[in-house]
Amino acid sequence: MGDNKKDQKLFSYDKAKTFSSNSQFSFYWITSKVIFLILAIIFSIQFVFNPLSSISSSSSSPRSLMKIAVSPVGSGSGSSQNPEETELKHVVFGIAASAKLWKHRREYVKLWWKPNGEMNGVVWLDEHIDQNDNVSSTLPPIKISSDTSRFKYKYKNGHRSAIRITRIVSETVRLLNGTEAEQNVRWIVMGDDDTVFFPENLIRVLRKYDHNQFYYIGSSSESHVQNLKFSYGMAYGGGGFAISYPLAKALEKMQDRCIQRYSELYGSDDRIHACMSELGVPLTKESGFHQIDLFGKLLGLLSAHPLAPLVSIHHLDLVDPVFPNMNRVNAMKRFMVAAKLDSASLTQQSICYDTTNRWTVSVSWGYTVQIIRGVLSAKEMSIPMRTFIDWYKRTDDKNYAFNTRPISKNACQSPRAYYLSNALPDLALHRIASEYVRASNVWDPECDWDMSDPWEIKQVIVYKKPDPDRWNKNKAPRRDCCRVLPTRRNGTMEIDVGACKDGEIIEYSVK
Numbered sequence: 001m002g003d004n005k006k007d008q009k010l011f012s013y014d015k016a017k018t019f020s021s022n023s024q025f026s027f028y029w030i031t032s033k034v035i036f037l038i039l040a041i042i043f044s045i046q047f048v049f050n051p052l053s054s055i056s057s058s059s060s061s062p063r064s065l066m067k068i069a070v071s072p073v074g075s076g077s078g079s080s081q082n083p084e085e086t087e088l089k090h091v092v093f094g095i096a097a098s099a100k101l102w103k104h105r106r107e108y109v110k111l112w113w114k115p116n117g118e119m120n121g122v123v124w125l126d127e128h129i130d131q132n133d134n135v136s137s138t139l140p141p142i143k144i145s146s147d148t149s150r151f152k153y154k155y156k157n158g159h160r161s162a163i164r165i166t167r168i169v170s171e172t173v174r175l176l177n178g179t180e181a182e183q184n185v186r187w188i189v190m191g192d193d194d195t196v197f198f199p200e201n202l203i204r205v206l207r208k209y210d211h212n213q214f215y216y217i218g219s220s221s222e223s224h225v226q227n228l229k230f231s232y233g234m235a236y237g238g239g240g241f242a243i244s245y246p247l248a249k250a251l252e253k254m255q256d257r258c259i260q261r262y263s264e265l266y267g268s269d270d271r272i273h274a275c276m277s278e279l280g281v282p283l284t285k286e287s288g289f290h291q292i293d294l295f296g297k298l299l300g301l302l303s304a305h306p307l308a309p310l311v312s313i314h315h316l317d318l319v320d321p322v323f324p325n326m327n328r329v330n331a332m333k334r335f336m337v338a339a340k341l342d343s344a345s346l347t348q349q350s351i352c353y354d355t356t357n358r359w360t361v362s363v364s365w366g367y368t369v370q371i372i373r374g375v376l377s378a379k380e381m382s383i384p385m386r387t388f389i390d391w392y393k394r395t396d397d398k399n400y401a402f403n404t405r406p407i408s409k410n411a412c413q414s415p416r417a418y419y420l421s422n423a424l425p426d427l428a429l430h431r432i433a434s435e436y437v438r439a440s441n442v443w444d445p446e447c448d449w450d451m452s453d454p455w456e457i458k459q460v461i462v463y464k465k466p467d468p469d470r471w472n473k474n475k476a477p478r479r480d481c482c483r484v485l486p487t488r489r490n491g492t493m494e495i496d497v498g499a500c501k502d503g504e505i506i507e508y509s510v511k
């Protein structure tokens with residue numbers, strides 16, 4: 001029955017319940033774990049014939065519950081058997097937070113933190129908080145950063161807290177020094193209190209690198225101007241970065257001397273970068289870390305994510321909720337429902353065509369499906385649409401550190417976006433069914449083209465096998481292919497997503 005426990009953790013009924021009750025589009029209003037469990041079993045049988053629709057039969061067989069081939073990183077089968085592979089237990093997180101905002105920001109940390117020793121790390125605060133706020137088994141332990149008044153800070157209108165925060169890496173090394181826990185440590189990972197990590201994907205990234213060597217891994221800003229001002233070679237702190245433990249130890253030895261030489265710098269992350277420069281260690285860029293120096297909707301960015309695992313999203317208080325018509329925390333909770341089922345594929349894009357209607361379809365798995373009238377190329381569809389504005393609140397394309405494209409001004413070509421409403425394992429077929437529904441408040445059906453309107457489609461269901469090994473070292477990155485399935489019910493589009501078959505490419509063709 002050990003497996004049973006594992007499955008429960010995997011499906012996380014608690015999370016799903018919260019999600020369901022917050023969701024205006026959810027299929028079921030589930031009030032107890034037990035009901036959900038029964039539904040899941042029934043669902044697995046019904047599903048094939050009657051996808052995601054109401055459930056009438058009560059026949060059930062618990063056997064299929066064990067079968068789904070989702071294995072989270074760090075447990076289960078295949079490549080993770082290798083004892084040398086990096087797991088979550090090899091990572092120590094240092095989360096930069098402040099006492100003032102902690103009560104609010106900890107809701108973000110709760111979304112990704114795995115308690116009970118599954119993850120290691122510390123939240124570093126500037127001052128003590130009310131003891132009543134310091135009793136949560138669902139959060140990392142809290143520590144108070146040591147005094148930094150002896151360090152110079154000369155940046156005009158900046159925040160001295162930059163010194164406290166930059167020293168978290170060194171303070172973490174000192175905390176670990178000589179402990180039994182230190183034996184396991186391979187990486188120190190820094191993040192902010194308004195950063196959400198996708199831990200399995202972080203591990204997938206770290207596994208590519210030898211932790212015995214000096215590595216400094218993260219990503220730059222989305223803002224070209226920010227990168228000019230700071231550096232393209234700097235790992236932005238909010239997006240998070242990873243420092244191999246030997247490098248963290250080398251940094252600890254010199255960081256306090258180093259930061260005295262850079263008292264004119266602004267932040268904590270540019271101080272790390274300055275010290276990395278003195279150590280001669282360059283940034284290893286991984287495009288799944290997201291600083292999010294943007295405002296507005298992340299739709300464009302996350303629906304054309306680079307072919308890399310989604311590791312982090314930062315600045316959650318500044319951008320719109322990832323799903324419309326929900327608060328930020330609940331929207332992230334919904335995102336986590338998909339992350340739990342196939343974290344490796346989260347937001348991975350696939351592009352295909354509905355030849356009956358001459359529509360272009362773009363799937364960002366676990367997040368959105370977009371349907372656009374007409375045939376747009378894969379080249380165009382893989383460029384993020386500017387649903388956001390830049391850090392300096394400009395709307396043109398001159399200030400991004402990546403290619404973007406405008407939202408079409410033609411109402412006929414403005415994409416119809418469907419957002420994830422739920423995702424469930426289809427146990428019998430070893431696949432995941434995710435449902436996406438249109439966001440009615442942003443729907444603008446005005447268009448005089450003589451062609452069918454995606455408005456007819458009220459929901460989209462995507463079938464996909466989980467693919468936990470897609471980022472393995474020995475696999476070249478490749479986009480999935482999607483296929484629009486024949487219509488079985490008016491108003492519902494069904495799509496199959498999976499590895500491209502031999503000879504299958506993303507082209508419009510009527511067979």
Ligand SMILES: *[C@@H]1O[C@H](CO)[C@@H](O)[C@H](O)[C@H]1NC(C)=O
Pocket residue numbers: 125127128129130131134142143144
């Ligand atoms: C929180 O509680 C722990 C254990 O009771 C204690 O070690 C720590 O100093 C407390 N932290 C704060 C910020 O009060």
Ligand SMILES: *[C@@H]1O[C@H](CO)[C@@H](O)[C@H](O)[C@H]1NC(C)=O
Pocket residue numbers: 173174177178252
């Ligand atoms: C680690 O502990 C040893 C023994 O107490 C001490 O000599 C050394 O300076 C410590 N190193 C760090 C980085 O704190």
Ligand SMILES: *[C@@H]1O[C@H](CO)[C@@H](O)[C@H](O)[C@H]1NC(C)=O
Pocket residue numbers: 488489490
């Ligand atoms: C779907 O819509 C078409 C055209 O409106 C109609 O002829 C057909 O009967 C509908 N099918 C179902 C299953 O409702």
